[in-house]
Amino acid sequence: MTSPQPRVGVLRFPGACDDRDALWALAALDAEAVFVWHTETELPDLDAVVLPGGFSYGDYLRCGAIARFASAMESVVEFARAGGLVLGICNGFQILCEAGLLPGVLRRNESLTFVCRDVPLVVERTDTPFTARCDQGQTLTIPVKHGEGNWYVDDHGYAELEARRQVVLRYAEPVNGSLNDVAGVVNERGNVMGLMPHPEHAVDPLLGSADGALILSSLVESARERYLITV
Amino acid sequence: MLVRPKQGILDPQGQAVEASLRRLGFAVDGARIGRVVDLEVDAADAASAHAQVERMCEQLLANPLIESYEIELAEPPT
Numbered sequence: 001m002t003s004p005q006p007r008v009g010v011l012r013f014p015g016a017c018d019d020r021d022a023l024w025a026l027a028a029l030d031a032e033a034v035f036v037w038h039t040e041t042e043l044p045d046l047d048a049v050v051l052p053g054g055f056s057y058g059d060y061l062r063c064g065a066i067a068r069f070a071s072a073m074e075s076v077v078e079f080a081r082a083g084g085l086v087l088g089i090c091n092g093f094q095i096l097c098e099a100g101l102l103p104g105v106l107r108r109n110e111s112l113t114f115v116c117r118d119v120p121l122v123v124e125r126t127d128t129p130f131t132a133r134c135d136q137g138q139t140l141t142i143p144v145k146h147g148e149g150n151w152y153v154d155d156h157g158y159a160e161l162e163a164r165r166q167v168v169l170r171y172a173e174p175v176n177g178s179l180n181d182v183a184g185v186v187n188e189r190g191n192v193m194g195l196m197p198h199p200e201h202a203v204d205p206l207l208g209s210a211d212g213a214l215i216l217s218s219l220v221e222s223a224r225e226r227y228l229i230t231v
Numbered sequence: 232m233l234v235r236p237k238q239g240i241l242d243p244q245g246q247a248v249e250a251s252l253r254r255l256g257f258a259v260d261g262a263r264i265g266r267v268v269d270l271e272v273d274a275a276d277a278a279s280a281h282a283q284v285e286r287m288c289e290q291l292l293a294n295p296l297i298e299s300y301e302i303e304l305a306e307p308p309t
Contacts (some may be wrong), residue, residue: 152240
């Protein structure tokens, strides 16, 4: 008997562009991946939610500021507050910060230029549902492509974050001016993560790297465990 | 209303503009770039208009982590 597939929802906002890649990658990693349209007022029965990259609502005002108020996002906030697994990639990370589910804010890159390249990332934690398949201190190669990835939080906020070990991924080299090279963080509870790099673009060696599959398959596996508990 | 980067928050756009102004020969000492949002608000009086716009700023128009805002009320159209 094959193991059951967890169902992972990929939110689609107007202006998203990585939703298909995310759906494809999750399906390739043995999840039942389904799209959720941004106007939905209720989420279908899901074991995890992915907010994909892109430029929701044209990045108007601030990145993620408008998407945060999409009706489907209200359900995602409830889902997250109930302990559901939520992964935000790039624009998805920006949305989670704007929604207050993750700490900090993503500002314009220090260089003022769009960065689009493979970057080395150091795994700071493996005891999260999103990095369980990685090794502590492992360096992953995953592409970034963003103009606003310069993560920031004030000194007090950062000290709290460090004390709670909420930094999960760090750039191994300067990329966008991000405070202390933070590339990905989790919430205090550990069920919501955001990262600027795009694991869904790095799930096959043909794409230059398959390291992104470690993140997404960690998520799929964690979702599967949760699914099995509820069955 | 006027949104601008908080004091002490890095403003790379402002820095780029400052550098360009200097290259043009202007003795500029600091440039910060914000944004203006003109709103037409239905309100009984100035105080309630101000209160409404303040709520808009808190909820959407500014990100309090990195931005401060100022509200300026114009005369209602006659």
